[in-house]
Amino acid sequence: MNRAAYYVTAAAFAVLFVFPLLWSGWSSIRPGDAFSLDSYRRLATYGEGLGVYVTNTVILVVLTVAGTLTVATLAGYAFARFPFPGRGVLFVLTLAILMVPYPTILIPLYVLLGWLGLQDSLVGLALVMIMFQLPFAVFMMRNAFESVPRTLDEAAMIDGAGSLRVLLRILLPAVVPGLVTVGLFAFLASWNDYVAPLILISSNDRFTLPVAVVNMRLHNFGAVDYPTMQAGVVFMALPCLLLFLILQRYYVRGFMSGALRG
Amino acid sequence: MSNSQRVRDRAPVAAATHRSHARARRPRRRSSGLVGLAYASPAALIVGLFFVVPLALVVWMSLNNWPLLAAPTFNAPANYTRIADNDLVLDAVVFTLKYTAVVTVLLFTISFGLALLVQRRRPGVGLFRGAFFLPAAVGWATATLLFFGLLSDQIGPLNDMLVAVGLIDEPVSWTAGDPEVAFGSTVTLVIWRWAGFNMLILLTGLQTIPTEIYEAARVDGASAVQAFRRITLPLMRPTIALVLCLMVTGSMLGFEQFYILTRGGPGNSTTSVVMVIVREAFVRFNLGSAAAMSVLVLIALVVLNALQLAFIRKRTQ
Numbered sequence: 001m002n003r004a005a006y007y008v009t010a011a012a013f014a015v016l017f018v019f020p021l022l023w024s025g026w027s028s029i030r031p032g033d034a035f036s037l038d039s040y041r042r043l044a045t046y047g048e049g050l051g052v053y054v055t056n057t058v059i060l061v062v063l064t065v066a067g068t069l070t071v072a073t074l075a076g077y078a079f080a081r082f083p084f085p086g087r088g089v090l091f092v093l094t095l096a097i098l099m100v101p102y103p104t105i106l107i108p109l110y111v112l113l114g115w116l117g118l119q120d121s122l123v124g125l126a127l128v129m130i131m132f133q134l135p136f137a138v139f140m141m142r143n144a145f146e147s148v149p150r151t152l153d154e155a156a157m158i159d160g161a162g163s164l165r166v167l168l169r170i171l172l173p174a175v176v177p178g179l180v181t182v183g184l185f186a187f188l189a190s191w192n193d194y195v196a197p198l199i200l201i202s203s204n205d206r207f208t209l210p211v212a213v214v215n216m217r218l219h220n221f222g223a224v225d226y227p228t229m230q231a232g233v234v235f236m237a238l239p240c241l242l243l244f245l246i247l248q249r250y251y252v253r254g255f256m257s258g259a260l261r262g
Numbered sequence: 263m264s265n266s267q268r269v270r271d272r273a274p275v276a277a278a279t280h281r282s283h284a285r286a287r288r289p290r291r292r293s294s295g296l297v298g299l300a301y302a303s304p305a306a307l308i309v310g311l312f313f314v315v316p317l318a319l320v321v322w323m324s325l326n327n328w329p330l331l332a333a334p335t336f337n338a339p340a341n342y343t344r345i346a347d348n349d350l351v352l353d354a355v356v357f358t359l360k361y362t363a364v365v366t367v368l369l370f371t372i373s374f375g376l377a378l379l380v381q382r383r384r385p386g387v388g389l390f391r392g393a394f395f396l397p398a399a400v401g402w403a404t405a406t407l408l409f410f411g412l413l414s415d416q417i418g419p420l421n422d423m424l425v426a427v428g429l430i431d432e433p434v435s436w437t438a439g440d441p442e443v444a445f446g447s448t449v450t451l452v453i454w455r456w457a458g459f460n461m462l463i464l465l466t467g468l469q470t471i472p473t474e475i476y477e478a479a480r481v482d483g484a485s486a487v488q489a490f491r492r493i494t495l496p497l498m499r500p501t502i503a504l505v506l507c508l509m510v511t512g513s514m515l516g517f518e519q520f521y522i523l524t525r526g527g528p529g530n531s532t533t534s535v536v537m538v539i540v541r542e543a544f545v546r547f548n549l550g551s552a553a554a555m556s557v558l559v560l561i562a563l564v565v566l567n568a569l570q571l572a573f574i575r576k577r578t579q
Contacts, residue, residue, distance in 0.1 A: 082298025
């Protein structure tokens with residue numbers, strides 16, 4: 001393809017892909033013929049108040065990211081460094097989560113969380129989100145630990161350091177890129193997910209942002225407040241777009257490992 | 263995975279060569295199984311409790327009449343036999359298969375086209391790649407809601423633009439009028455949100471092909487089309503299979519694009535299988551029947567994924 005044709009084609013597609021995002025921002029600040037932040041003011045007081053939904057979402061994100069990082073780091077360390085009984089079975093079971101379609105086990109999870117006293121709870125939801133993150137996260141962390149030379153921790157062990165000390169002092173600094181990737185994907189999943197909170201959370205004051213903002217479209221009484229809805233879209237999209245721009249490298253790393261799955 | 267296998271196989275040899283060290287450290291070695299188990303136990307607990315138990319539970323639920331609030335009673339195989347009589351389910355299955363076929367063909371063609379377009383390093387190529395991927399950085403429900411506004415006749419620019427250009431005479435309802443139009447809207451949304459994502463995976467596949475192969479082919483007088491058919495396609499087969507696998511699975515499980523954008527309508531024309539499952543469980547409060555549908559979807563997709571993986575393995579050997 002010659003240069004001119006390439007640039008015209010690529011630019012045309014770029015405009016098509018970026019335009020809806022720009023339009024969303026535009027329509028949230030220009031509802032009529034003049035600029036106005038009214039849609040954001042209405043968003044702030046929407047439903048239980050935006051603060052409640054943001055708080056819920058932040059609680060979910062913090063629990064999911066911290067939980068995924070902790071569980072996957074410990075498991076990755078175990079898989080990379082210690083032969084233990086049931087190692088193969090656990091690894092296969094963890095990866096099998098990828099084979100099971102997300103929505104099909106949410107219904108038994110709804111019943112199970114009820115039995116555990118975790119129905120309609122952000123903690124229960126976070127545990128489910130952590131479970132869905134584990135195949136990617138454990139795989140990622142195991143590979144990260146395996147790429148660190150064993151001589152490093154063997155030397156420390158001979159000096160008398162325990163395995164936990166070796167993990168925290170010696171290995172963790174070496175697997176930071178893996179931790180960033182795992183944390184990034186856990187953030188994106190818990191910040192954005194709609195189906196799991198839709199099914200597992202039922203109280204209005206415990207809704208996360210996506211459920212609350214989508215309700216503007218689903219539970220309106222006749223009229224949808226479109227500019228406020230787009231303000232909600234912008235509010236949810238901006239952190240993700242910023243993270244993408246800052247952490248592009250880690251995105252690609254995450255996809256590479258996904259692409260090598262086969 | 264084969265790499266870790268190799269490391270594990272080599273371990274006894276390493277242990278033998280360092281016997282003198284091993285003797286001094288024997289107590290620690292014997293306990294290393296327990297140490298590993300301790301580090302893996304949080305993961306084992308979560309996988310066991312929130313994955314293995316629900317998997318068994320969904321099968322058990324599908325064998326019971328399981329109302330939302332009352333106690334369940336065994337009624338197998340009524341939940342399964344009743345599915346065959348449920349017209350809504352059958353319509354949803356047909357619709358989901360049709361949707362999967364259309365999305366997979368269009369999305370794959372566009373994603374692969376974009377990947378080939380930005381394959382070569384040229385000035386500005388990074389910007390184009392970033393622009394194509396940008397919609398994939400936004401959450402799926404967020405993207406769906408964005409499209410709902412974009413396509414609305416209240417604030418959406420689409421109708422005004424198309425009327426101005428003369429493509430349509432009067433505003434069209436893109437999500438709640440003609441079933442075919444609503445269907446087209448969901449497909450457009452999916453392509454906009456997922457093309458860049460799949461482009462990126464295909465691009466990483468394309469970049470593993472050594473450029474020397476293309477140069478050698480050109481020296482031998484191969485045309486661009488021949489190089490594509492004889493070099494690119496065969497070497498890309500594993501990546502293509504993976505991308506198709508993701509597309510088919512994702513489309514079969516489609517939910518947000520229907521639940522949020524079209525509400526499954528107009529009528530029930532865009533009601534997908536997962537929508538029917540959710541409706542059965544949380545609108546009709548019949549969890550047993552929803553569990554039976556889940557089990558069938560689960561089996562269908564696991565078989566499909568296994569076939570796909572077997573195909574990839576065979577081709578790469």
